[in-house]
Amino acid sequence: MRLVTFEQGGAARLGILRKDEAAVIPLETLLIDYPDMTALIEHLTDEERERMEQAAEAEEGIPMAQLRLLAPILHPRHDVLCVGQNYVAHAIESAKFKGIEYKKAEYPVYFSKRVDCSVAPGGAIKCHGELTKQLDYEVELAVIIGKTCSHVSREEAFSYVFGYSIGNDISARDIQNRHKQYSFGKGLDGSFPMGPCIVTKEELPSPPYLKIQSWVNGELRQDGNTDDFIFDIPELISQLSQGITLEPGDILITGTPSGVGMGFHPPKFLKAGDVVTCRIEGIGTLENVVED
Structure with a gap:
């Protein structure tokens, strides 16, 4: 459904x-x-x-x-929960961009993304040109929590999932690096396109191994599969629930594959007029335009 x-x-x-x-x-x-x-x-x-x-x-x-x-969840009840660098190739390109050596993480990188209003399919991604010159895209599988979730095991985790959607974790890399944390650079207004729908979990395999891709102006940029997760969905839900009560409608985005703008030489950051297309197998297509 x-x-x-x-x-x-x-x-x-x-x-x-x-x-x-x-x-x-x-x-x-x-x-x-x-x-x-x-x-x-x-x-x-x-x-x-x-x-x-x-x-x-x-x-x-x-x-x-x-x-x-x-957007299917127009006004999230809480900040969107995010997982950073959850695909090996993206973690490597991120380390290169920062000029540091890649080391496989022992634990997931968690952060929250402030979202007052999710951007609709076809809606505008704000450019924020006065703040950032390094606006980037990140196609991500969004997991939607279906019931109150606290202190659950890996084995129980999927029973707390309602369904899945597509999220685009728009990120201002220069702000992100300048402030040494993710909240500001990831939470600018108009930085969370979501959609086009929520697919209930019974419609997809469990675990959902799905092709995940993005294009900018028709150029394929990201081309991965969610079976490349470093930390899988049951581990993320179980671990978070040990200390944070997850509630119905909460959104967890699970990381992005390689091919983001900062990973190119020179980088290919977004600019006004760019069309960003995100697609996940079994869910659909989310397309947005960058506007001043």
Whole structure:
């Protein structure tokens, strides 16, 4: 099942993608009413889920051309949880950019990304030209937590996953390096495109070994697979949950493969007018334009 937040007539609404992905079935037509995606994730019943799955097979819905997709979780309840350098090749290119020797990490690098409003598919990534000259892209698999999660084991971890989406961890490298931490450089306004949907976990393999790619202006930049994780999803969820209670609707982005802008010689940072396309097998495509 593929869940979306969409806009029609100026209001944000929830829906499910029809199986052929040519239309959206609004949830209110199924007499299912939640104020936003986080509330749906937290309170969805088995009976409602069954109705939604049946509707995706049979209902006509609203054609995609008549609506605008928004980020599926428009206003995250907490900062987005992030994992840095979770693919070996990206960790190596990051070390080279910083002029240091690569050493395989013993523990994951965790940080949080401030997100007031996620950027919609087709929406604008802010250039922030007055602050940064090194704006970069990072396609990432986003894991959506489905229920309250505290002190869980690796073996239990996938039972706490609701589904998956695509996130683009837009990063200002010069700010990031100048301040010696990630919060400012990763948390600029308009720096978290997300979408186009949330795919519920039963739609994908477990673990989800998926092809993950990005393009800038049609040039393939990143081309990896999530089976290259250094630290896998069960380890990340279990480890975080030992000290942080994860809640329904929380977003965990799991690192990016090599091929980001800072990894080229010379670097290929983003500029106004660039089109960034992110694609993950089994989920879809997220495309955004960089604007001043």
